[in-house]
Amino acid sequence: MNNIKWCHRLNGFRPVLILMMLLVLMTHEAFTQGHDVALIKTGRVWSVVTATGEDSPGTSAATGWFPADYDVVAYEDGNAGARTLTIYVLDYIDADGDTTEKKSDSPITDDFPNGIIVEPLKSYVRYGYPNNIMKGEAVITDPLGEIDPVKLIGTSDQTITSIFDYSIGIRAERKIFCWSQQYHDDYIVVDITLTNIGNVTHKDVLLAQQWDLPDLAWGNNPNPSGLSDNNYNWWHYYGSAPGDTQRVYYAYHADDPQQVGDTMGRPAFGQMNRLIRPGAGFWGFLHISEKPFNNPADDVDDPDQPITTYVAKGGQVGDYAGADYDAALGMIADQNPDPTATPGTHHEINNDESGSPDFQNFSTYVVYRGGNRPRVAIGPYATWAPGESIRYIYVTGHAGLSLQKVTEIGRQMVEGTLQAPPNLPDPVQGYFPANFVFPDGANEMDLMKDLWLSTIIDSVHEAMYRARWNMEHDWNVPGAPPPPEMEVEGFGGYVEIKWRNTEAEALPNFAGYRIMRKLSNLDTTFYEIIHETPPGEKAAEHVYQDSDLQFGASYYYYVQTGVRVDEDDQDAVPVSRGNRLWSGRAYLPTPNSIEPARAAAEALDDVIIAPNPYNINDPKVIAQGWVDFRGIVFFNLPTYVKIKIYTEDGDLVKTIIHQSEGDAGSLQWNMLTETQQVIASGVYIATFEADDGGVAYRKFVVAR
Template sequence: MIIKNLNRVITALFLCCASIILNPGLLFAQAGVQGTQQNVIKWMWVGGLRSWFSNSGSEGEYFRRDRTTYVAQDQIDGMLYPGEYNNRMKGVKISKAFWLGTTNFLDPVSNVLYPHKIISAGPAGVYMGTEIIAEESFGNVGIKMLGKFDHPNVYVDNTNSSVIEFNDEVDEIDDALPSDRMLISKFHTSIGITVTRKIIAFSQQYHDNYYIYEYTLKNTGIIDRSGEQKINKTLTGVVFYLLGRYSFAGESYTGTGVGDWFPAGSSWGRNTLIDHVGQDESHLLAPPNDFQAMLTYYGPHSSTLFGSPLSDIGLPGPRATNVLTLAGTQFSGIVLLHADKAPGDTTHDKSKLISTVSVGADATRDITNSPGFQYNQATMTRKYLEYMTAGHPNQTLAEQVGKDPVTGWPNAYANTFGTDPGGSIATQGFGTYDLAPGDSVRIVVADVVAGISRNKILEVAENWFTNNTSEFVLPQGYKNGTTTTDRDEYKNAWVFSGKDSLFQSFRRAIATYNNNYNIQQPPPPPDNFEVNSGGDRIRLSWSSNAESWPNFDGYRVYRAEGRNDTVFTQIFECSKNNVVNSYDDKNAIRGFNYYYYVQTKDNGSTNDIEPGVPLVSSKYYTMTSNPAYLTRPAGVTLTTVARDTFYTGDGLTTEFILPMSVADTSGTVIHGLSINVNGVKQIPASYSVTFDTLRFIKAPLGTIEVKVISPTEERSYKLSEIRIVPNPYNLKARNIQFGENDQTTLDRLAFYNLPPVCRIKIYTETGDLIETIEHTNGSGDDYWHSLTSSRQIVVSGLYIAYFEVTEDYSDDITGEFLYRKGDSIFKKFVIIR
């Protein structure tokens, strides 16, 4: 198996050590990844949760791409769930960072004894090579991806079309891996602690919305790129501190600036709410939710047009159009799975969670903006005492802003709380530990994103916006009944059922960790999936590698129209008893784009969460990124003009001798026969056909219908039958022509009934040639997207299309020429923009 290794490498800036010590202010303008080592990025892409990771051990603001170029696009960047909606939203992550601190540290570089020495990897910057030192002998500059198996080959019309092809970069296959993917990074720090971070991801449908992080902190004494021990001392008061900045603008923020409608400041988390559970006695929850976790979610914004904080829960909108959605329905959080009690004692110790304060994102940039302060004594002491070991506030940020004591819903505007214009950063501090040389401790957390489904979002938004006065159905288990006539109660109950889903995922992650990552696995996906456009169908085929899996029970095929970041609909299913490895989609409509995926499934016997429900392979393994569509056979179809009906009994063979041509119900002329058995199946043949009675004859008496077309009324191979659709093209109708959800077809014009091979030239009314299309695929269709050869959109006006046959084309049975090279015709069409 060929393993792809196309790691994204970002060239680092070079700064000298003296500039870090002497001029920290310079670094404010240069926040991001800096230093003398490469910043290597790898993605986790196989499950529903999609995000990127850096060999620096942190994923801070603009760590993936530079701030100057991508200031708008990457304000939110990662932790996207569900992953297929990457064209509609950017995720919930602004930054993920960590600080690592110790006490009474004699720094070997500055030769200063610091009461508190802090290493910072984000949120706003990191310095690689001297503060964070990637282990260059491990993987690709300190980072490596392991996979249980490689992702499948996915093709649409012979073109690579996997949605994960270029972002699932597996370096090593390990079929004994308990998870689908494991990303390992290893780096040293300037205080002599080496950190090994393992990120574990599953694609099984009940476990694909979280990552498990294992952090191992070991006192190696390595402080630079030499890889040699330079410090040999016990590190005291060691604290590991996680920081996360989140946004829940959702699909109101695309990063493109086109059609955005997010409330001011929401893209950088000004209104994000932060809550904690289990951190102290006053925040303990009853089993099964007796865990320690941080959670974040959308807080009501004062710019709402709907009158109250309760109305803005879930971010209904967009405000400026008639599109009905809820953009802020997701919940994100980190749950503690394990914290060693001490070096050599792996007992889980809940008391190691020692700090859950919220950090102001902007007002304290001197605290959060690494890497300029690892030699600033006052700043490091402030970090250690005011944040890393600060304990647990009496009230969480969500409680300070205001939330209903019964429902937990926010009841005040979050963006007007406090004075920090950047909002707040959620934190969790673990410690303290004393690490002698060679000692290590392990901290394990799960990072989760959850919420209501896309279908439920659209359903609730539709009901809420239309203000239906009938009773709304509330989520199962809701405390205040099963129905309500209060539209805000209805909306908010459903939005906050996403919090229940978050807690459910916390419990699943805890169980997974406690079971050594051994979860029930679905059959693997087909390792090859092909989709091919056709004239009367789109043909799908896949490999059979999963069929030897224990409890394998067939396949399911799903399809989406117009775009692949939308809801897919199941169109086919087979079981082990009637298993096939192909499917013809005959219900596609010409002119529309279609996307597909195929899933393997088991018989449900191994499902320990919903017994009897099949476990299925991840849809992302086979989801297509390029569209398939119907092509049209060359020429034009005429209507049936004659009909006769023949009857047959139990005979297995029936002969017809008809000195004429017939067409099947799709209109395709076959020089022989096409028959329809009981209106169910069409079989092309040459004057005779043999039936399989087990397939076709349902009763002793069946019917065979033959549609007859006289020889003079066969398919017309005339250039005069070429059609341009729509004509006229009207910009105001662009959303309904070839799919209202498909952005790729908004400017499309179709040319139908074409010769199989021809040249299409498009001229302005004054005779200027603006585009040439070479039609060579043998179909009767081609498309133009209103662009000139210089990729400029055309203006309103009259246009002329010139069609010229470029190859002779003859009937493959009679040899009669149907099109001759050089035949041509002009057609006019109008564009109104």
């Protein structure tokens, strides 16, 4: 009887019990799953972001290059280029009373393989992707986050947040954010506050982290060999000496000592010497707490942090217990110490200041497939009591010469006309350190090229200056305006661009629009301004017709909105005052090209096939930007014509119906058969049948 009553009671409570179990499971899930991934991509620097900063194999921020714009870089590690932050403490006593002399703790451990997630990854954006129509089809782009400007840090365009715990009782509140306006789009900010939420006072605490170089985007040119030489680098940490005004690690391409001549910047010798490594990745430090604090008002930056900096390859630190702690305290850096470093710190000498042209002049700087990585350590903090916090703010980014500039440098090297950049601080060394040694065998043009490469260092410092300015103004630099909606369509004789942006036109500092155009998806052609509108030109919809074209070539377009920065805006970095800010480039991806057609003709006798003969290696063919350099164009077509293509033996290869409602009189064929096979070399016959019964014949030759 009692059993029956108990069963009835259990049945009555079953829905409640099931609900309680679900809540427990959901809570467990929220506190353990750390592998959700976001992408931060609103600026020129993109990155994978994970909930705890761990690596995310198989996820790439580089996915979806525009693909006709390559002035972007991508980091793959989950902390915007930097790896997971590790905490080291001495004489750690665990819950069982066991003591570990040198305890290390990361968010991902054997006991917590998915991390301890308190608040999962959340991504917020200021603007969503606008409507973007190319040739009547919408460009579909996955949203980067929830549109909620209130959740953003300052005037940033994207902010990603998460909160997670370390098993030793440390809670990390992390914010990652960036800007899309052109004066601040080359860096990402990471702001981490670590709080001791346990009941143990930790002793002799060190924070350690390492950083990876970003990936570069490449275009549809044949990629030069040797692009994997990402480990041929000069590494430099500026900030070790008393009086240094910034703290930044950066890496720029070094000469390959195994090759004859000067290969700094990686000139593509078969492609007019354009430079393949034209910039520097950088990792800079804006704020590191001098000591743990209870009140944020008491938090003071320590200019001598990081206390340790060095470069090492994977597995080099050592495999004995506590080796990482010893390395963080300077074990490796002190083997080749920087003689100018502040006493009591541990900074390895920079390899570009060692007086050798070989970047491998230390045992730590070697060509290694696993990659050399700069590493830093922060601390040591003598004690870290419960309730106290440590704040750590850093930026990662990329700075240097534009792809357009390095193409020009390469061409002038070949022509023998390259001159040194103007206004160098030293006419011989440029921006390189005083004891930098140029590569063996460098000729006059090489040295001029290297002086241009030295300006990368100045660009890094300029980017760091702007990032620090932004922080010191509470992240309130003027923001970029909203991007416009855009439609692009080709007609006979012109391309029509339509756009609209009533939100931006309502702004008091609205400053008009500009249309950018690029010929082909090669990385040696560049976007140019083809049209600008004055600030007073406002409309429900704007229309521009572009007729200055090479008909049959591939073009890419995007439109940007402008706002004017006030001359007296004290939050604006001085160089931007009075100038226009443009809506972020990344908001209008350009994955699809448009091939403008000539106006329609009336007589089939005027039909032309070009190029004829077609040769895949013809530079003019490559310059058209066709997919895999495939493209034959039929010109002077009527608005309707049926085209049939035969082999010389009479086999039908392809039937194409050209029917234009836009008065288009040309058509590009991608040289694929009905079965999607690329046609072979040979002689082909094309027939053209008009709707009035007229027929024309043309012969063309293909050489592959």
